[in-house]
Amino acid sequence: MKKLLMLNGSPKKRKAVSDRLLGLLNEGICDRMLTETIYLYETEFNEALFEKICAADCIVMAQPLYVDCLPAGVIEFMEEISKYVKERSEDLPELYFILNCGFPEDSQNTAAIMILETFCRKTGFYFGGGVAVGSGAMILNSWKAEEVGNLLKKTADRICGEDSDDTEKVYRINVGMAKILFRAKSDKMWIEAGEKKGLTKKDLKKKYY
Amino acid sequence: MDKRKIVLISDSADLQGRIIEKEIIDFFGEYDLTVFNCSEEKIENCTGCFACRYKTPGKCVQEDVMDSILRAMVESDMIILLSRMEFGCYSSAMKRVLDRSIPFEQPFLRIVRGETHLTPRYPKKRKLVTALYAEEFDAEEALVFAGLSQRNAINFDADWEKPVFFRQGEDVADKIKRFYGDLMR
Numbered sequence: 001m002k003k004l005l006m007l008n009g010s011p012k013k014r015k016a017v018s019d020r021l022l023g024l025l026n027e028g029i030c031d032r033m034l035t036e037t038i039y040l041y042e043t044e045f046n047e048a049l050f051e052k053i054c055a056a057d058c059i060v061m062a063q064p065l066y067v068d069c070l071p072a073g074v075i076e077f078m079e080e081i082s083k084y085v086k087e088r089s090e091d092l093p094e095l096y097f098i099l100n101c102g103f104p105e106d107s108q109n110t111a112a113i114m115i116l117e118t119f120c121r122k123t124g125f126y127f128g129g130g131v132a133v134g135s136g137a138m139i140l141n142s143w144k145a146e147e148v149g150n151l152l153k154k155t156a157d158r159i160c161g162e163d164s165d166d167t168e169k170v171y172r173i174n175v176g177m178a179k180i181l182f183r184a185k186s187d188k189m190w191i192e193a194g195e196k197k198g199l200t201k202k203d204l205k206k207k208y209y
Numbered sequence: 210m211d212k213r214k215i216v217l218i219s220d221s222a223d224l225q226g227r228i229i230e231k232e233i234i235d236f237f238g239e240y241d242l243t244v245f246n247c248s249e250e251k252i253e254n255c256t257g258c259f260a261c262r263y264k265t266p267g268k269c270v271q272e273d274v275m276d277s278i279l280r281a282m283v284e285s286d287m288i289i290l291l292s293r294m295e296f297g298c299y300s301s302a303m304k305r306v307l308d309r310s311i312p313f314e315q316p317f318l319r320i321v322r323g324e325t326h327l328t329p330r331y332p333k334k335r336k337l338v339t340a341l342y343a344e345e346f347d348a349e350e351a352l353v354f355a356g357l358s359q360r361n362a363i364n365f366d367a368d369w370e371k372p373v374f375f376r377q378g379e380d381v382a383d384k385i386k387r388f389y390g391d392l393m394r
Contacts (some may be wrong), residue, residue, distance in 0.1 A: 010257065011254055011255055011256050012256075012257040016257070021391055041254065046381055066255070066307075066308050067307045067308055067310070067311075067361065067364060068357055068360040069299075069357055070298065070304075071254075071255070071304070071308060072301045072305040073254055073301070074298075075295060075298060075299070075300070075301040075304050076301035076328040078295065078296060079295055079300070103318075103325040103326070105324055105325060107324075108360075110356075111352045111353065111357040111360055114353045114356070115296050115297050115353060115357070116296075116297045118296040118297040118298075118350055118353055119296040120294060144274055154330070170275070173219075179320055179323075179325055182318075182325065183318040183319075183325065186318055188314040190262055190317065193263040194263045194266075197258065197263060199263065199264075199266065203266055204262065204263060204317075205266070205267045205317070206267050206330075207330060208264040208265075208267030208268045208281040208312065209267070209279060209280045209284070209331070209343060
């Protein structure tokens with residue numbers, strides 16, 4: 001049976017939206033491949049890890065968008081594995097991705113996708129595409145959650161090598177809410193989180209420095 | 210002496226990076242320049258806890274040199290990021306600093322040119338300048354980075370400046386004189 005490694009690249013690890021998205025992808029794989037999850041933010045980047053990754057048939061990198069691109073720990077992983085694969089000649093796995101941007105626009109993931117493509121081009125991983133999500137945390141609690149599951153299912157089919165008429169490599173989805181409404185909801189959530197800690201809206205704007 | 214405050218955050222850990230770092234420091238000899246080398250400092254990853262948003266607003270709960278870096282960024286008129294280029298992106302050492310710079314912004318959203326972003330905590334007219342180096346890289350990579358740096362400037366509420374790129378073997382001093390000379394005019 002073919003092997004799929006799921007690389008969770010979120011600092012929040014098991015509590016991350018990325019983990020929930022990987023869970024949905026895994027449901028889509030549905031025992032067609034052997035799967036295993038690796039949490040990059042708690043794993044040492046050593047030869048044993050890279051050997052395991054290179055031996056897999058496919059990998060999925062799932063991470064949040066941090067400051068317009070990939071989180072530092074994910075870049076560190078890419079730096080280290082690129083040094084490792086430079087010395088080898090065997091075929092590398094297919095690389096898929098799940099990117100989750102906290103802002104409502106899934107298009108904000110574009111720079112991160114281009115960086116992953118560049119990584120593939122320079123190292124020899126095959127870029128298989130993936131899913132770009134906007135407003136991940138909110139979407140999974142919305143009426144669009146099912147649609148996210150469907151896109152991940154379609155991606156799972158592609159990973160499993162099932163032919164699809166779809167020529168699209170990257171699926172995109174967001175919560176589909178007016179920006180000002182999203183802003184109001186998000187701001188309210190932070191105000192309430194602050195209030196639980198005894199802080200006012202003004203406190204949250206504090207100039208510490 | 211020029212009163213503009215400049216902060217240089219550098220990740221240089223090899224000879225190529227060191228040479229560029231030294232030339233930038235020399236160029237800004239007459240300015241109020243603060244330098245941090247994030248490869249030499251022990252900086253932890255952002256843990257995504259968001260305490261800086263709703264528990265200790267504006268302040269990261271991890272105690273390290275990031276406190277000084279953030280203070281310098283807040284007080285600065287220009288932020289220069291000198292980073293090795295990795296796949297059209299910053300190095301992980303530099304990105305770690307950027308990931309930890311979230312306290313620079315409020316948790317509240319604003320809409321800039323039709324796109325949702327965070328609201329600056331310390332609004333001020335600042336420049337974000339990036340200098341990227343690697344032994345070799347192609348035009349496509351430079352383009353990917355240019356796009357990323359443009360987005361970063363929106364995020365940091367700073368004026369974007371075209372990145373400057375250094376390949377191995379270039380005349381660093383000359384390029385810096387031309388590029389930063391124009392910038393500071």
